[in-house]
Amino acid sequence: MVAPLRGWKVRVVIPALNEEPSLGQVLRALPEDQVSSIHVADNGSTDRTAEIAAGLGARVVHESRKGYGSACLAALEDVRSVIEHPENEIVVFLDGDFSDDPSCLPILIAPLIQGDVDLVLGNRAHRGITKGALTPQQRFGNRLATLLIRLIHGVKYQDLGPFRALRWETLEQMKMQDPDFGWTVEMQIKAARMNLRVREIDLPYRPRIGTSKISGTLKGSFQAGVKIMSWVLRDLWAGPRNQT
Ligand SMILES: Nc1nc2c(ncn2[C@@H]2O[C@H](COP(=O)(O)OP(=O)(O)OP(=O)(O)O)[C@@H](O)[C@H]2O)c(=O)[nH]1
Ligand SMILES: [Mg+2]
DSSP: OOOOOTTOEEEEEEEESSOHHHHHHHHHHSOGGGOSEEEEEEOSOSSSHHHHHHHTTOEEEEOOSOSHHHHHHHHHHHHHHHOSOGGGEEEEEOOSSSOBOGGGHHHHHHHHHHTSOSEEEEEOOSTTSOTTSSOHHHHHHHHHHHHHHHHHHOOOOOOOOSOEEEEHHHHHHHTOOOOSTTHHHHHHHHHHHTTOOEEEEEOOBOOOSSOOOSTTSHHHHHHHHHHHHHHHHHHHHHOSSSOO
């Protein structure tokens, strides 16, 4: 059963670069009655990504700077332009490749609505995900980064997945800045530093539809790995938590 929203508005942010084959499925699978607006950040797509998004009622934000984080930052500026009561706003991040199951959104936001936690993360590091959905290098990179964060902060993360939710006000406090692959780890490191209450929830995950851009390519995995580790090492250098 879907829990009532109790006055919360839910804004869904989807960075999308050439996701024509999958984006329509992502948007159709989102539970309409739970979502107030969808913000698709079209990152210079050369296919029909923007057209599909607009046709299905999403707000399309154009961002010419490449990179996952740049797309998210552009979409968040658009979220800012529609919110009325910042204290009643939830932001959900979701990829446009249909790897995550958008119909799980109510599971992700429920702990925020109940006020139990500050950041909810869809966890892919469990046996229930579709075989081959995460590459070995993704599993290794996630394990290493989460182990180091645990050693530095004592916070037990299992994954750095993209499907996540938090309150707008929390997100504002984080002052997110990473323009590309470091977006998810930046958010988790900042959550640890801010002593936020975090919950990871096991969710389904399947191989993407369309062309792989990061994890399925050697170059993309390498760049993402370097970026993620640079965040972790910078954090280690910065010293103990609570010193943002
Ligand atoms: N790689 C990449 N993704 C972008 C960019 N801008 C937006 N995106 C979107 O960010 C989301 C995550 O990228 P993915 O390519 O799925 O990355 P991934 O899940 O690590 O790896 P694969 O699914 O194997 O490619 C997708 O919805 C992309 O379309 C960009 O400049 N680069
Ligand atoms: Mg993907």
